[in-house]
Amino acid sequence: MALVNRQILLKKRPVGVPTAEDFESVEGAVGTPGAGEVLLRNLYLSIDPAIRGWMSDARSYLPPIQIGEPIRSGTLSQIVESNAKGWPVGQIVQALAAWESYSIVSPRSLHGRVQTIEGIPLPAMLSVLGGTGLTAYFGLLHVGQPKEGETVLVSAAAGGVGSIVGQIAKVQGCRAVGLTGSDEKCAWLIDELGYDAAINYKTANLRVALEEACPDGIDVFFDSVGGEILNTVLARLNYHGRIAVCGAISQINEAELPPGPSNYLQLLAKSARMEGFTTLDFTRQYDEARMQLAHWIREGKIRYRDDIVEGLDKAPSHLLRLFSGEHRGKLMVKLADAEV
Ligand SMILES: NC(=O)c1ccc[n+]([C@@H]2O[C@H](COP(=O)([O-])OP(=O)(O)OC[C@H]3O[C@@H](n4cnc5c(N)ncnc54)[C@H](OP(=O)(O)O)[C@@H]3O)[C@@H](O)[C@H]2O)c1
Structure with missing residues (x-):
């Protein structure tokens, strides 16, 4: 059966705090990765204030999201098809992808292979260890x-x-x-x-x-x-x-x-x-920092709270909670479970 890609697109640039009218939900076919690319199934979306910055057309450390493009987002994803050496099918990765069920990206957008750590649930790899x-x-x-x-x-x-x-x-x-x-x-x-x-x-x-x-x-x-x-x-x-x-x-x-x-x-x-x-600025030191943070979690010196809702359609309203302050800890949206 053909896979369906559900996406949330930027419909128009927000004026002030974003509203539901700034987003558009669509469905389409899942594409095929080209040479050197991978197809990701997105498992969790990271809801960050940076997304609001990318929705405006101001220059930042990354270019603005264009109208009609899916909302860019940090994700925890699983590779389901791969034409990229060193990125095998089944590998869970931290990626810069988008608010969509499936994304096609090059390894430049893959920010690390996720090694699950005993006693630490998978979404923590996008929050306290992400x-x-x-x-x-x-x-x-x-x-x-x-x-x-x-x-x-x-x-x-x-x-x-x-x-x-x-x-x-x-x-x-x-x-x-x-x-x-x-x-x-x-x-x-x-x-x-x-x-x-x-x-x-x-x-x-x-x-x-x-x-x-x-x-x-x-x-x-x-x-x-x-x-x-x-x-x-x-x-x-x-x-x-x-x-x-x-x-x-x-x-x-x-x-x-x-x-x-x-x-x-x-x-x-x-x-x-x-x-x-x-x-x-610190990409080369990510692994060392993750190990230290995981150590402090295991020692009980660091506690964390993940505020997770399920379903792609919840992403826009979850983003708005960043500005109303109606949450504690890290906001994420769950899209799917990893396949073993
Ligand atoms: N430099 C980097 O690499 C980097 C990476 C990730 C995030 N960040 C930045 O880190 C900050 C926190 O991000 P986060 O994802 O962890 O978000 P967050 O702190 O979970 O959520 C944002 C919080 O900011 C407070 N807030 C919202 N509007 C405010 C206002 N007008 N005045 C004062 N406080 C306000 C709210 O809490 P209250 O109830 O306390 O108001 C809200 O809960 C953001 O500024 C983000 O841009 C930077």
């Missing part, structure tokens, strides 16, 4: 460079990346303080993930709350939000402080970029550093 955990690991350890006894502040702390960052900070012997958008999430950060303090940035006076939660100032700020939060934190940064620029979700839906942080001269006053990064 791009999400790797972002937390490299951004904090390589860019933020925390030292024992220092204070690490994390924005979007209850999300996929942030929930791992604070726990790695604790492993390094730091004080971990999280910013998030509800009292319930603050309690989760402290009670379940071991954060030392958490601030509901929606209800607190952030300047005052930071004085209380970070009495010795802030040595490392792992920032996924940008905007006014970044501006306020800059004023409390310590001498030789570091800001790891992971993302700016408060600005991702803005048509016009707001002015930069007016407090940026605090970097000068504190001889501080603000540095952006993507995980692509």
